[in-house]
Amino acid sequence: xxxxxxxxxxxxxxxxxxxxxxxxxxxxxxxxxxxxxxxxxxxxxxxxxxxxxxxxxxxxxxxxxxxxxxxxxxxxxxx
Amino acid sequence: xxxxxxxxxxxxxxxxxxxxxxxxxxxxxxxxxxxxxxxxxxxxxxxxxxxxxxxxxxxxxxxxxxxxxxxxxxxxxxx
Numbered sequence: 001x002x003x004x005x006x007x008x009x010x011x012x013x014x015x016x017x018x019x020x021x022x023x024x025x026x027x028x029x030x031x032x033x034x035x036x037x038x039x040x041x042x043x044x045x046x047x048x049x050x051x052x053x054x055x056x057x058x059x060x061x062x063x064x065x066x067x068x069x070x071x072x073x074x075x076x077x078x079x
Numbered sequence: 080x081x082x083x084x085x086x087x088x089x090x091x092x093x094x095x096x097x098x099x100x101x102x103x104x105x106x107x108x109x110x111x112x113x114x115x116x117x118x119x120x121x122x123x124x125x126x127x128x129x130x131x132x133x134x135x136x137x138x139x140x141x142x143x144x145x146x147x148x149x150x151x152x153x154x155x156x157x158x
Contacts, residue, residue: 002109005133054084064151068143 007044008075014042015070031059045051086123087154094149096145110138149156 017027017038024038031038032055040046041056048056057067093105094107096117110117111134119125120135127135136146 002130005130025098047130049126049128050088051081051084051126053129053132064147065144068147069098071144 003044005075006047008071009048010042010044011074012067012071013056013060014036016057016062016067017042020060027056027059033053037068082123084154085126087150088127089121089123091146091150092114092135092139095136095141095146097119099139102138106135106138110134140156 017024020027020029023037024056028035028038031052031053039047041048052074054064060067096103099106103108103113103121106152107114107117112131113143120127133143134141137145
């Protein structure tokens with residue numbers, strides 16, 4: 001469950017990132033994160049904090065409700 | 080900004096918790112958290128992880144989009 005949740009979150013990040021035509025490194029740079037952090041997030045290898053989630057959504061230009069609607073769709077189809 | 084974000088998150092937790100007529104200790108127990116953790120969250124003293132946010136919302140019976148709609152309303156009026 002834990003692993004699926006982290007992977008679904010990562011898929012949502014990838015969805016919104018690619019929609020913005022940003023590389024993982026570009027997104028990391030704009031967020032002020034380490035350049036490898038986005039890749040780890042998208043593979044479900046990280047359990048990000050609230051503040052990092054807020055930074056990600058703001059940088060991706062997506063509202064939190066919209067972001068998590070995509071997350072719930074992903075988790076709903078993968079569980 | 081960071082402080083306001085954590086406080087707005089805490090207010091959203093309090094909103095949904097009191098709507099369920101749960102004490103902080105009851106909610107903590109149902110989530111498997113330390114009994115003081117919810118109080119710290121609601122005061123904006125914690126930066127919870129994604130997995131803890133998911134546990135909170137599931138236990139409170141609120142979807143993530145609905146939870147964060149309340150969060151964005153709070154942050155929108157407090158900033």
